[in-house]
Amino acid sequence: TQIPPNIKREAPNILVTGTPGVGKSTLCTKLAELTGLQWLEISKIAKDYNCLEEYDEQYQCPVLDEDKLLDGLEEVMCKGGNIVDYHSNEFFPERWFDVVFVLRADNTTLYDRLTTRGYTGKKLEDNIQCEIFQTILEEAKSSYKENIVHELYSRTPEELQDNINRICTWLQLWFQDNQS
Template sequence: RYRKIYLKKVGNKFQSSILDDHKVIKFLKPKIKLGGCIIDCQSSNFFARRDWFSAVFVARTDLSILYDRLEHKGYTGSSLKNNIECELFEVMLLEAYKSFRPKIVYEIYNNTEEDIVENVEFIISILNKKKSVS
């Protein structure tokens, strides 16, 4: 659940909110220790080297599709450029590999509605495998 108390500031050059990493971690820690959590996050770097996760999925999108999606959402200027560059240079994927054990990082593509269905099935299968091993 999104709570404004976890924000450091709003309105930087990318017109986005900045999370207070320490407050977010403090809030999540007891919940994650219970297990069964799914966290949807744009960046994994403040979870770096935490043993909380059995799997990390990095959603990727072809640049032309991403550009159109971001434009449709109203992204312009530096926000649009930064998002496209992050995808082009695989920033999120490299961040995930750096932050977590590489064997738990999975790259998935979200270009079409069919991809989404396949990704859900893939994620469920991976989590079920991990659950049966533990």
């Protein structure tokens, strides 16, 4: 089917998701440098747009005003050319993304990274469990077409480089396939 021109994006939107500490910002920083795509760090943008509401004591993090955040991002997402970085993914409109990468790490690696970050107690345990049960991967698979969801391990610098190469290759193909 023909896609109306106003829906066609000039460049793709990429979603990078995964448990906190799996390496999203590390990957996205490098990708943005290499590709010129815009890195949208959702937790930071939520703060800047005043989309954070009262503090959730149980999960030790602020509650996100999702509707306000989505409204604020709609225009930039329609243009395309964004790398969206967030630990959750189901509340974004499915139509925003051309591809979804779910970053993964093993428990010990993630444990070390999160303790270094200062996570302790329930917050630490919840995040480790989240990774063990592949919660974010399952969330992505049930929110987006399975053939656009890719799982990428990011435990070592070598894996980071492999992932960057893979995403850059994907991007080149997208531009080849979507030349106007």
